[in-house]
Amino acid sequence: MTGRVTQSLPPAARARIAEAIGAAERATAGEIVVMVSARTGYYRSAILLAALVAALVLPWPLILLTGWSAASIALAQALVVLVVLVATLNKTVRLRLVPRRVTRARAREAAQRAFWERGLSRTRGRTGVLIHLALAEHHAEIVADEGILNAVGPDAWNAAITALLAALRRGEPEAGLIAAVQAVGAILAATCPPGSDDVDELPNRVIVSE
Numbered sequence: 356m357t358g359r360v361t362q363s364l365p366p367a368a369r370a371r372i373a374e375a376i377g378a379a380e381r382a383t384a385g386e387i388v389v390m391v392s393a394r395t396g397y398y399r400s401a402i403l404l405a406a407l408v409a410a411l412v413l414p415w416p417l418i419l420l421t422g423w424s425a426a427s428i429a430l431a432q433a434l435v436v437l438v439v440l441v442a443t444l445n446k447t448v449r450l451r452l453v454p455r456r457v458t459r460a461r462a463r464e465a466a467q468r469a470f471w472e473r474g475l476s477r478t479r480g481r482t483g484v485l486i487h488l489a490l491a492e493h494h495a496e497i498v499a500d501e502g503i504l505n506a507v508g509p510d511a512w513n514a515a516i517t518a519l520l521a522a523l524r525r526g527e528p529e530a531g532l533i534a535a536v537q538a539v540g541a542i543l544a545a546t547c548p549p550g551s552d553d554v555d556e557l558p559n560r561v562i563v564s565e
Contacts (some may be wrong), residue, residue, distance in 0.1 A: 363490060366392060369561040375533045376559040377461035379540025384547045385482040385503065386555075387539055388475055389532055390562040394446070401453045406439040450491060454460040463529035466496035469508040469562075476500055478556050482547050485533050488519065488528065495519045497539065506546040515539060532561075 376387050410432045417428050442515035443449040450458060468488035470476065475483030488495050496547075499511045515538040522531025 356548045362385045362426050364561065364563065369563070372529065372532050372536065372561050375536045377555075378534050379543070380555060380559070382549065383540060384480055384549045384553045385484060385540075385543035385553050386475065386478050386557045387446070387486065387559075387561065388473055388557055389486050389488075389536065390469050390473070390564065391485045391528070392465060392492065392564040395489045395494075396458075396461040400456060402440070402443045402449060405443075405452045406436045408421045409435045409439055419458055446491060458490070458492040460493055462494035463496055464478075464491065466498050470498040470500075473562065474557060478502075480547060481533035482543065483557070484543065486515075486519075486532065486539060487500075488523070488532065488550055489525075490528070493520065493523060495523070495535075497535075502553075503543070504548060511538075511542050515542075 367526040373391055376389060379387055411416040411434055413435050414428050417423050417431060420486070423431070443452060466485060466489075468508040469487060470485045473485070475498070477483075477486050478500065481499045484503060487498065488497070495516045497516060499507065499512070515535045518538065519535040521532065522528065
């Protein structure tokens with residue numbers, strides 16, 4: 356699924372996700388933040404590389420199989436570069452030209468950066484958890500602070516991510532995010548129950564990035 360986040364998650368859907376966050380946090384001292392990004396990069400360098408490779412490869416079959424002049428081959432190279440650049444104006448085409456490992460790494464970096472920028476590392480018990488969904492990259496990431504990482508193994512997070520991505524493939528981002536919030540909430544409730552002086556340190560609203 357690609358496109359604008361506000362189209363994928365209208366205000367009513369974001370409100371329901373925020374309600375799910377509030378319900379999950381009532382059973383734990385942990386803090387859950389949900390962030391949804393339309394994409395985590397433009398991948399301009401990858402597109403320029405694809406255009407360059409196409410331009411460098413094209414002359415060889417033309418030299419071997421045709422009698423084209425050098426000027427004609429140079430013109431063909433320029434046209435190929437232009438076609439690649441115009442085609443990649445479409446986000447779907449652009450992402451198909453970018454290796455999956457690159458988009459996955461970019462989405463992971465964006466989630467880590469958002470974790471620090473959004474203040475999840477500054478909760479009292481270091482119990483912040485970020486659920487980050489990159490729509491264009493079809494990638495989900497859960498970033499947990501050290502107070503949680505020491506108590507929870509990776510399998511628990513992987514199950515929540517797998518379910519979220521399955522919902523995204525079905526075109527159900529809202530249902531997937533609510534299920535992920537509930538799964539993370541259950542993990543936090545088991546590892547860091549609320550104390551008598553527990554307060555809600557971070558807003559429950561869904562953070563969207565176009």
